[in-house]
Amino acid sequence: MVKYLDLHKLNARFEAAFKAEFNDLIIESQYILGNKVITFETEFAQYCGASHCLGVGNGLDALTLILKGYVHLGKLNPGDHVIVPANTFIATILSVIHAGLKPILVEPSLQTYNLTAEGIKSHLNEQVKAIIIVHLYGQLADPYITTLAKTNNLLLIEDAAQAHGAKNRDNSMAGAIGDAAAFSFYPSKNLGALGDGGAVTTNDKELFNRVALLRNYGSHKKYINETIGVNSRLDSLQAGILSIKLKQLNNDNEKRRTIAQRYLKQISNDKIILPFVEVQQAHVFYAFVVRVENREVFMSYLEKYHVGFVIHYPIAPHQQNALKDFNSVHLPITETIHNTCISIPLNPIMSDEEVTYVINTLNRY
Numbered sequence: 001m002v003k004y005l006d007l008h009k010l011n012a013r014f015e016a017a018f019k020a021e022f023n024d025l026i027i028e029s030q031y032i033l034g035n036k037v038i039t040f041e042t043e044f045a046q047y048c049g050a051s052h053c054l055g056v057g058n059g060l061d062a063l064t065l066i067l068k069g070y071v072h073l074g075k076l077n078p079g080d081h082v083i084v085p086a087n088t089f090i091a092t093i094l095s096v097i098h099a100g101l102k103p104i105l106v107e108p109s110l111q112t113y114n115l116t117a118e119g120i121k122s123h124l125n126e127q128v129k130a131i132i133i134v135h136l137y138g139q140l141a142d143p144y145i146t147t148l149a150k151t152n153n154l155l156l157i158e159d160a161a162q163a164h165g166a167k168n169r170d171n172s173m174a175g176a177i178g179d180a181a182a183f184s185f186y187p188s189k190n191l192g193a194l195g196d197g198g199a200v201t202t203n204d205k206e207l208f209n210r211v212a213l214l215r216n217y218g219s220h221k222k223y224i225n226e227t228i229g230v231n232s233r234l235d236s237l238q239a240g241i242l243s244i245k246l247k248q249l250n251n252d253n254e255k256r257r258t259i260a261q262r263y264l265k266q267i268s269n270d271k272i273i274l275p276f277v278e279v280q281q282a283h284v285f286y287a288f289v290v291r292v293e294n295r296e297v298f299m300s301y302l303e304k305y306h307v308g309f310v311i312h313y314p315i316a317p318h319q320q321n322a323l324k325d326f327n328s329v330h331l332p333i334t335e336t337i338h339n340t341c342i343s344i345p346l347n348p349i350m351s352d353e354e355v356t357y358v359i360n361t362l363n364r365y
């Protein structure tokens with residue numbers, strides 16, 4: 001039996017350090033935005049090669065606060081159009097709506113499952129003011145989008161919720177590619193907390209100051225409120241936990257790549273479409289997503305042989321009840337991906353035997 005992801009086993013590696021961190025917090029007693037949050041923010045900004053980092057409540061808030069921040073600064077106006085990949089996790093689209101902007105769903109490449117500069121071009125018009133790239137499944141989006149955004153004077157925002165540590169050929173990392181980036185530390189992520197958590201990274205000092213204000217009731221000084229903010233702060237205990245796990249992130253990502261290499265080389269079955277990987281370092285394999293016809297049959301097969309799986313994601317955002325305005329739109333590439341994708345186990349605590357078992361099981365399908 002191979003579980004999709006054993007979170008207990010994943011975090012058991014750090015148990016002693018977590019307990020020490022908890023004891024330390026009890027003694028220190030800075031529960032909200034104290035030293036532990038500042039320390040993690042400094043470490044994570046440095047890790048991504050960004051000038052600033054702000055810990056927030058979760059990945060959705062990170063995205064929403066970036067967009068609201070740009071609205072506050074006058075760089076976006078209510079109703080402006082924002083390009084997003086149609087096949088993303090719904091949070092990307094929700095953030096645009098929560099910020100009072102209009103999401104424009106654009107089809108991804110069927111090869112990489114990410115937006116491409118070519119695919120975006122035909123959607124550009126004077127109403128489009130920003131692009132959110134999503135580094136889906138851990139693979140960086142097309143680097144040419146950075147040039148496209150600059151040439152057209154558009155804000156470029158990264159949804160890096162699945163891509164902690166992914167690196168471009170020029171060594172720029174997820175979190176320091178666009179004007180600002182949003183991370184999620186949801187427990188299953190490559191850098192995951194023991195609860196909810198998120199962060200904004202940016203080189204834009206003005207945006208940094210604005211998001212710092214917005215995440216904390218619009219306040220820099222207690223009980224002095226300068227603007228209408230929210231309460232979305234990274235929890236101090238989670239910050240301490242993340243500082244511990246950050247030290248292991250590169251090793252974990254390397255382990256993920258090693259397993260992915262074995263899958264890519266050793267899974268050989270005409271019925272299974274493997275992911276396309278152009279640059280090794282640009283993929284951190286948050287998920288190893290294959291595609292199959294007749295997914296139900298494949299799922300029953302995996303269940304029979306006790307191989308765990310997850311579907312990222314079973315229903316396309318434009319077909320969700322929550323996004324009724326988009327229900328009549330037809331997006332064939334996105335629909336194909338959602339109807340055929342399935343993620344097989346890939347995580348840093350898998351043993352070689354488990355990886356071999358997954359490979360053999362898929363090859364026998």
Ligand SMILES: Cc1ncc(COP(=O)(O)O)c(C=O)c1O
Pocket residue numbers: 058059060061088089091092134159161162183184185186196197198
């Ligand atoms: C691509 C993407 N964007 C945004 C989010 C939102 O993150 P969170 O669940 O921390 O709000 C997630 C993760 O859940 C995600 O995978």
